[in-house]
Amino acid sequence: MPELPEVEVVRRGIIEHAVGAKIDKATVHDVRSVRRHLAGPTDFQDRLTGRTITGAERRGKYVWLRLDNDDAVLTHLGMSGQVLIQRPEAPAQKHLKIVFDLDNGQQFRFVDQRIFGGMLVSEGGTKLPAEIAHIARDPLDPEFDVNDFAERLKRRRTGIKRALLDQSLISGIGNIYADEALWLAKLHYARATDTTRRPEMERILEAARSVLVSALGQGGTSFDALYVNVNGESGYFDRSLEAYGQEGLPCSRCGTPIRRDSFMNRSAYTCPTCQPRPRNGRW
DNA sequence: GCTTGCGCCTGAATGC
DNA sequence: TGCATTCAGGCGCAAG
Numbered sequence: 001m002p003e004l005p006e007v008e009v010v011r012r013g014i015i016e017h018a019v020g021a022k023i024d025k026a027t028v029h030d031v032r033s034v035r036r037h038l039a040g041p042t043d044f045q046d047r048l049t050g051r052t053i054t055g056a057e058r059r060g061k062y063v064w065l066r067l068d069n070d071d072a073v074l075t076h077l078g079m080s081g082q083v084l085i086q087r088p089e090a091p092a093q094k095h096l097k098i099v100f101d102l103d104n105g106q107q108f109r110f111v112d113q114r115i116f117g118g119m120l121v122s123e124g125g126t127k128l129p130a131e132i133a134h135i136a137r138d139p140l141d142p143e144f145d146v147n148d149f150a151e152r153l154k155r156r157r158t159g160i161k162r163a164l165l166d167q168s169l170i171s172g173i174g175n176i177y178a179d180e181a182l183w184l185a186k187l188h189y190a191r192a193t194d195t196t197r198r199p200e201m202e203r204i205l206e207a208a209r210s211v212l213v214s215a216l217g218q219g220g221t222s223f224d225a226l227y228v229n230v231n232g233e234s235g236y237f238d239r240s241l242e243a244y245g246q247e248g249l250p251c252s253r254c255g256t257p258i259r260r261d262s263f264m265n266r267s268a269y270t271c272p273t274c275q276p277r278p279r280n281g282r283w
Numbered sequence: 284g285c286t287t288g289c290g291c292c293t294g295a296a297t298g299c
Numbered sequence: 300t301g302c303a304t305t306c307a308g309g310c311g312c313a314a315g
Contacts (some may be wrong), residue, residue, distance in 0.1 A: 080308090156285085158285090175308065284313105289313085291309105
């Protein structure tokens with residue numbers, strides 16, 4: 001599934017292959033992929049026709065195209081979304097949802113199997129679309145404010161993993177990277193946020209940056225000239241995961257079998273030795 | 284205002 | 300073998 005590093009790869013690919021191009025025609029093949037564009041698919045298409053793409057920006061796992069009239073095309077890949085830049089004659093993908101015919105001879109294609117992702121046009125949204133004003137900066141963002149994050153984390157009455165997954169507090173961290181970061185920081189997911197001390201918090205941030213940077217290094221390798229890669233697989237899967245999905249396998253630090261717990265209707269993987277469950281933990 | 288849980292969606296994996 | 304059920308995941312929204 002696409003995580004922050006893949007989204008960043010998409011952004012770079014768009015800059016390389018689509019910025020400067022005019023959208024001759026926009027076609028919505030599945031209305032569900034524009035369900036967050038409340039004015040509907042026809043309005044979505046009309047607003048894009050004739051517009052020139054002037055840039056691509058990212059906040060967390062959202063990426064948006066800047067248009068020459070100050071509108072923005074906000075995109076989220078969800079669980080299974082891909083952005084491809086291909087020639088029109090390339091065969092249509094099974095789950096092709098939205099196509100922009102560009103005047104540079106290419107097509108911008110949005111493909112999404114599970115339809116958790118989608119696109120919308122945000123009026124005047126080139127700087128930061130209003131629809132995602134609540135999304136916090138990610139820990140790699142130079143303007144990420146550590147003190148502000150620490151303060152808000154302290155005020156929470158919840159567990160640390162829930163907090164890491166809350167995109168309004170810190171963005172770009174999904175279930176996989178949350179588990180990896182917590183393993184690296186040697187903290188249990190149920191650690192209460194209000195009692196987390198500053199050094200622990202900095203350990204978590206450092207760990208989160210580390211997994212993101214490492215994945216970004218991997219993700220960047222899989223993109224070529226005509227294909228803006230988001231193959232639906234994280235580059236991070238290329239290197240071994242330490243905790244996520246490793247149930248029963250020995251922890252690489254201490255050899256204790258990794259444990260899987262049900263958590264928020266999902267999974268949480270921990271090393272029971274390196275990441276002992278806190279006495280007053282919170283879910 | 285904050286926290287928690289549901290529902291969206293498909294296909295692979297699993298169970299009977 | 301074939302059908303039915305479960306699971307995975309990010310995020311918006313509603314309920315508590």
